[in-house]
Amino acid sequence: MSEENGTLLSVRELRTYFETEDGTVKAVDGVSFELKRGETLGIVGESGSGKSVTNLSLLRLVPQPPGRIVSGEVLFNGEDIFALSEGEMRKIRGKRIAMIFQDPMTSLNPFMRISKQLMEITQLHLGHTRAQAYERAVEMLETVGMPDARTRARSYPHEFSGGMRQRVMIAMALSCEPELLIADEPTTALDVTIQAQILELIKELKRKTGTSVILITHDLGVVAGMTDHIIVMYAGKVFEQATTRELFACPGNPYTKGLLRSVPDPSHEEGTELYQIPGLPPDVARLPPGCPFAPRCERAEEICRREYPPFVQLNHDHHSLCHFAREVYDKSCHERESRKPAQEFTLNAPQSDSPATEQNQ
């Protein structure tokens, strides 16, 4: 159950629907996955595919109404999340499972010093005294790389840049040493340079604390370097699930392949035209019968428009929702072998330690 390297989180057949004017929106529709202790799971997909709602459901934070968790099971450390009282749930949220969002301002109180906001968490969850909580707050700000943490702890959120605010959020999220950190598009609003800082920080903190992470992002580059496993979502469903290496090497779903090919990237470049998935992300209130991706799919045939596809097992730890999963998978693996090796990027890095030595002179 909760041994080393055991399963931390298990989600089974989760369904979360919204009642709207347009009818029932099946935002999350039968999602299952597992997360092992110490691992990082990436969730990718276009906007509206149900990534955020999946994670809000785990924490029972779906606004209700219009939302409703229709069915499914979420086991955290073997404990059934949906069977807990609201009081017990509050003890898990923020303490054992913490969450950070794209826009830190939505979760920071603009009128409160950040020291106070950090202190409230450990006072609530760990029973810290004011003095203990203050020391912990400063320590956490130092951990996330806030220069001059003791002084800056007294600042208000608006006095920080976007990157610094995200660091404050991470400090808050990690102050109770949670077993699971859910990061929902944590770097989407940031510049690449600041994104690199935040991703390095998450990696380093993960190494130190062994926290498991769910990383939601629409950027396939980000998941490539950060995760062990990936699930690809489309229209509220898991379209593909695999280890990160396997997913990039041999995608077994036309949607995943399309996403990968639409990213302009030197090592994937084929012609001058960039591959484009035609059409628009689906309107979840009006899904076509059969495969929800069929109207945009290159490979679609009659059967796709008629019948819902099977979730095919392709490898030990690799599944794809597609009538032609096996064929797509074999083709990708074959293409991978015949492709030229990925470009080396190390030439961009400074050589060994020369710059640092100069600075010390």
Added chain:
Amino acid sequence: MSSTPQEHRNAPLPPPVSAQNSSEGNDQVLIAIRDLKVHFDLGGGTLLERVAGGARVRRVVKAVDGVSIDIYEGETLGLVGESGCGKSTLGRAVLRLTEPTSGQVLFNNRDLARLSKAEMRGERKNLQMIFQDPYASLNPRMTVGQIIAEPIETFRLARGKETDDRVRDLMETVGLSPRFIKRYPHEFSGGQRQRIGIARALAARPKFIVADEPISALDVSIQAQIMNLMERLQRERNLTYLFISHDLRAIRHVADRVAVMYLGKLVEIADAKVAYDEPLMPYTKALISAVPVPDPEVEIARKRIVLEGDVPSAINPPSGCPFHTRCPYRIEACREVVPPLVEIKPKHFAACIRISPEQPYIEQVAPGDAPGLSSTGRVIAR
């Protein structure tokens, strides 16, 4: 001749930069930007600063601070840099949507920066803009048809039925069904709204378009659609783009050349692929090394330059090289000398005192050396 940094600074304004040839070999300059500056005066400082510094203390944001570059007909010039570096301000100043403080923008041998309002209105139809957030830039109370027709009517390019035909044509060109001509912007998705913005920008048959982060708010699959659309339109209509984006992968794909901006200054100019594969200036190196690559094998093996801190404030920019506060290669002299933009390799310009045409690779420069200080490289901008 060995010139000191002071000599660089006092050098006469560079001759037209015709050697920055576009990669296509087409060297017909469409827009020539010369020492362009846009400074925003924020008024006096805080009370304390005014007491300390007397009446002379004013807080000025040097959003664009001496930019010189040629944009060639038919090319896509990519403009990259972190947010707050002045990309949008530069784009707007070129079109004179923001008044430049000084400098020139030559188009058709006329200095746009000095045209009267009326003369500028005449040129306006040649110079259009596409915005990041199409929603904010489209009037919510106008139908798609009215939005696209507006420039046609403003510039009196057609009337009545002919206008209507043109609007329908434009909608088809950008991949929108003319059936939607009576719909309002809110009824469309982000990608479709960007198509409306593009159709509107095309309506006056411009020669030059500034596209300010046109794909940043869109999903990857939709980004690919918009990039392909813009490339196709460029081929069909011989358009010239200034394509602003913080997405270096996208820039590498769409741009012929790329200019890198830092705190109001251009710090590197090169062919897009060269800049991406072999950046010379440390800031560009850091930017490119920060871009995540969608390939786990590459990501795992990769050494990344993680820059410390944020872009410094444009109100009190660092002395010397604007990048020195974050540069892993800085030496003492970087604090004092403003590096000129020098042609380090053919058609590849960079502003860094620690490299020179003789020693282009900073990794190979001896610790503490600054070959750029004594080099004879051709300077194109201070």
